[in-house]
Amino acid sequence: MIRIRNLRMTYRSAHAQHAAVNGVSLDVEEGRFYTLLGPSGCGKTTTLRCVAGLERPDDGEIAIGDELVCAPERGIWVEPHHRKIGMVFQSYAIWPHMSVLDNAVFPLRYRRPRPSRAEMRDRAMQALALVRLDGLEDRPAPFLSGGQQQRLALARALVAEPRVLLLDEPLSNLDAKLREEMRLELREIVKRSKVTTLFVTHEQVEAITMSDVIAVMRDGVIVQQGTPAEIYGAPKQTFVADFIGKTNIVPGEIVALEAAGTRRLASIRTNLGILRCAADGAMREGEAVTLTVRPENVALIPDGAPGEGENIVAGTVESVVYLGNILDCAVAVGAERVRVQLHPSTCVASGQVVRLSLPREHCLAMRA
Amino acid sequence: MTNSAMIQIHHELDEAARVSGAGTAGVLRSVLLPLLTPTILYAWIWIALLTYRELTLPVVLATGTNLPFSVLVWSYVQSSSYGRASAAALIMLAVMVPFLLLYWIVARKVGIGLALASASPRQGLQPSR
Numbered sequence: 001m002i003r004i005r006n007l008r009m010t011y012r013s014a015h016a017q018h019a020a021v022n023g024v025s026l027d028v029e030e031g032r033f034y035t036l037l038g039p040s041g042c043g044k045t046t047t048l049r050c051v052a053g054l055e056r057p058d059d060g061e062i063a064i065g066d067e068l069v070c071a072p073e074r075g076i077w078v079e080p081h082h083r084k085i086g087m088v089f090q091s092y093a094i095w096p097h098m099s100v101l102d103n104a105v106f107p108l109r110y111r112r113p114r115p116s117r118a119e120m121r122d123r124a125m126q127a128l129a130l131v132r133l134d135g136l137e138d139r140p141a142p143f144l145s146g147g148q149q150q151r152l153a154l155a156r157a158l159v160a161e162p163r164v165l166l167l168d169e170p171l172s173n174l175d176a177k178l179r180e181e182m183r184l185e186l187r188e189i190v191k192r193s194k195v196t197t198l199f200v201t202h203e204q205v206e207a208i209t210m211s212d213v214i215a216v217m218r219d220g221v222i223v224q225q226g227t228p229a230e231i232y233g234a235p236k237q238t239f240v241a242d243f244i245g246k247t248n249i250v251p252g253e254i255v256a257l258e259a260a261g262t263r264r265l266a267s268i269r270t271n272l273g274i275l276r277c278a279a280d281g282a283m284r285e286g287e288a289v290t291l292t293v294r295p296e297n298v299a300l301i302p303d304g305a306p307g308e309g310e311n312i313v314a315g316t317v318e319s320v321v322y323l324g325n326i327l328d329c330a331v332a333v334g335a336e337r338v339r340v341q342l343h344p345s346t347c348v349a350s351g352q353v354v355r356l357s358l359p360r361e362h363c364l365a366m367r368a
Numbered sequence: 369m370t371n372s373a374m375i376q377i378h379h380e381l382d383e384a385a386r387v388s389g390a391g392t393a394g395v396l397r398s399v400l401l402p403l404l405t406p407t408i409l410y411a412w413i414w415i416a417l418l419t420y421r422e423l424t425l426p427v428v429l430a431t432g433t434n435l436p437f438s439v440l441v442w443s444y445v446q447s448s449s450y451g452r453a454s455a456a457a458l459i460m461l462a463v464m465v466p467f468l469l470l471y472w473i474v475a476r477k478v479g480i481g482l483a484l485a486s487a488s489p490r491q492g493l494q495p496s497r
Contacts, residue, residue: 052387054383079391080383081388087387089380093380093381095381095384095398
């Protein structure tokens, strides 16, 4: 379990100071895979390094398991080597002067009470088997491929059964194909060892496929936290909607609100015309909002089908890009451009006039 | 020389040791010293060579019972015994050879690791903060 309360950390140089982490609070439940996702410079790595004890925050509290490891106000500070954690670095940080086995054994040598030599070897061999590196234990560590070094770094992080596992963009140095394989394998290994994991990445695909919980960060704060489905399907800010996957963002203004069962339905005037979607309880008439709709949720209405109705707009196809599994189209509707993803068998060409349906349940209105 | 070698060692290498449970002494003994060994040895041999052929100061400090090689060679040259001077200089050289060999062997063994360590897969990329 990891508990962070109101964490703040400012980097100071002679000329300037930069608040890297600006009040982060989060809870990672035992055995969960928790991801900090955000663009470069959003404070996610700094947060992770504070949990590891490699950075000293200015303010806030961090607890690992039942132990408070950092609370500057109360003068509590536990050094990184006493925190009983495992960590995988972006560069893997495999020690080049040691063999594969020596790398894996290392954390056990510092465990108290210290295990016997035979036990250390057994446990290191088990960890190597877990990451499928058994048989390579005597090889000098530099003679491993990138993917193997990555797995060795994971074995080393897990060998001493840490209270938490910290992953600092561990996949970013691998090539695209290997990264995809390792994504699944990493998740599998971590789940099997049942260790509480804090994972830092800027890749939305990694976050969505691997996590139990995602926290999206921006400018040193968490802007939204939720399951991958919540983050992707119900983003609360345009930043989140835009950062996780592609989305169409259309500015508009609420011109009417009406009750529809337990929820409220808003009519929003946009450059695409009047669009209707669910409104949250606090929205008022006349308020400026942003409407988002995912490209895969926009449908093409076939010729001959009834042309009028709710949330239907007409436009001209500007470009069609064939991506193998989908057709990625841009459709100009007045001054706006709507991105649409269609099945590759769809018959559509650029210049064609088409009608698009933006289903109400897939349109999300959020405060501008 | 040793300072620039320290800079070459990726900071994540010693951070990995710290989160693995090693204190300052442990990090120094298990990670930094082994990686710095060839550089330290190289620096030591370089200084030793400089000291070994030093003449000015030993000439002032030398006594009849405590005669460094360089002063001996110089005194032979002074008394025009060039044959003896050459012989003494050859012995000086012979004494240095084992040290050079030792350096060569150690540098080959550890140097490979060091070269690979500094050529880590990530170059010019800073972790996002």
